[in-house]
């Protein structure tokens with residue numbers, strides 16, 4: 185890891201340095217003040233020994249009460265400030281994680297489960313909040329308590345102080361020897377929690393599939409297994425904590441007992457004043473609480489450390505496709521829509537052969553070109569290469585003569601609207617789904633896009649028309665309706681180039697052909713790449729490119745290709761046969 189955990193933590197705290205310093209400063213003040221009260225009490229004991237008077241007691245009580253109130257107020261202020269820092273870091277981290285996740289490509293989300301990522305963004309961030317709130321407060325408090333109390337104790341009696349503190353190295357050793365086990369067990373808990381979240385997330389998304397295959401009981405078992413693993417991990421951690429913490433508390437109290445025994449003898453021998461003894465006892469008491477808390481502090485710290493690693497792992501993932509330095513801008517109204525490929529090749533990481541190889545073509549502005557070919561021939565790969573959803577090399581693909589790798593991603597993706605087969609819709613009004621790419625679009629524009637996508641008629645039949653909620657909280661659209669809504673969404677941004685990656689597969693041939701006709705008419709004609717298995721819709725396109733094993737093997741109009749022996753003729757004949765048989 186490039187930086188140490190401590191450096192990461194410092195980085196998280198940097199923006200809130202001032203508040204942190206104020207909080208720690210308040211703690212410092214309170215610890216300095218806390219040395220006084222035992223001194224005052226010791227003094228009171230000595231005075232009262234000489235001459236008992238109500239007035240003296242009252243004066244001491246008022247003084248101690250006043251001091252205690254001030255200390256309480258400062259301690260409160262320090263807690264508000266330090267816990268506030270924890271909360272602010274939590275906010276910053278959540279924000280950073282979300283922004284970073286948005287910058288990553290879908291391949292990252294295929295490798296990392298959503299449940300795990302959600303867990304990191306919530307539970308792990310929460311651990312860091314506790315580390316930077318509670319643990320920092322508690323560590324600083326312990327440190328200050330020792331720094332100011334121990335010298336004050338030494339001034340009273342070196343021997344008794346050493347006697348009282350003899351237990352503390354044992355405590356430190358104990359904490360040290362448990363710390364690795366605690367950290368590992370904490371990691372196991374976080375991992376088990378992530379596994380469980382992943383299963384919940386996947387099962388809820390795939391609930392339809394579970395029902396179709398009647399796999400409820402298997403999924404229940406899988407859940408029980410992971411839930412048990414989480415329970416075991418939590419119990420193991422609790423066992424360790426329950427062994428360590430009471431041990432620490434017990435040892436801290438033991439130091440009080442030792443000093444009582446040894447101190448009483450010194451008083452009897454006349455080498456220690458009663459007042460000093462009382463002060464010393466109160467000092468030891470001051471140390472007991474922070475020391476007994478050390479166990480919690482250490483767990484909070486280790487829990488936080490584990491979470492720092494898990495969160496930083498997200499930040500180390502970098503987007504593969506990014507703007508080159510000095511990338512050129514290409515305003516959409518300057519794009520005519522000419523696409524040219526020269527030796528375009530792409531090989532998926534970890535595979536032995538390129539999915540597309542040495543592709544060359546030129547698409548003129550306004551042309552509608554179908555891309556057909558057997559399954560797995562590389563059509564989707566080519567489609568994804570165009571708006572650089574896949575990382576392609578420079579010098580292989582040009583938009584209006586500009587190398588796409590040199591154009592800013594924002595402009596390139598604004599110029600090339602990509603519509604995939606799986607049309608994802610958000611759980612919101614259909615109107616908002618349509619204007620997703622242009623949130624400020626007005627109704628006439630939205631309706632225009634819906635008409636072009638041939639979905640307007642159906643929307644008007646929905647209960648609340650364009651205001652109808654779709655998805656989880658609303659109505660369920662059919663596959664074809666979803667695809668046409670997704671197409672309407674792409675048409676609304678009015679990109680000069682449109683890539684339809686099997687995006688009309690659930691739409692009947694006639695409607696698909698009508699949609700393509702809509703797109704190729706008028707002054708706002710688009711360059712359309714229509715990837716499809718629907719041969720009759722492809723046949724109506726200006727031109728057809730036929731792919732096989734990652735290469736374009738034939739190009740031409742339907743009429744020219746269908747008469748030539750070759751893959752296209754074969755695909756067309758298969759399609760005709762299917763039509764006859766249906």
Ligand SMILES: Nc1ncnc2c1ncn2[C@@H]1O[C@H](COP(=O)(O)OP(=O)(O)OP(=O)(O)O)[C@@H](O)[C@H]1O
Pocket residue numbers: 532533535539557558559560561562563564565566686
């Ligand atoms: N993410 C990936 N990692 C590795 N190989 C992949 C990946 N995506 C696709 N491939 C492989 O690349 C080849 C081309 O796939 P592609 O999806 O481009 O074909 P296609 O022509 O669009 O197929 P279909 O008609 O079924 O949609 C296939 O062999 C496929 O297995």
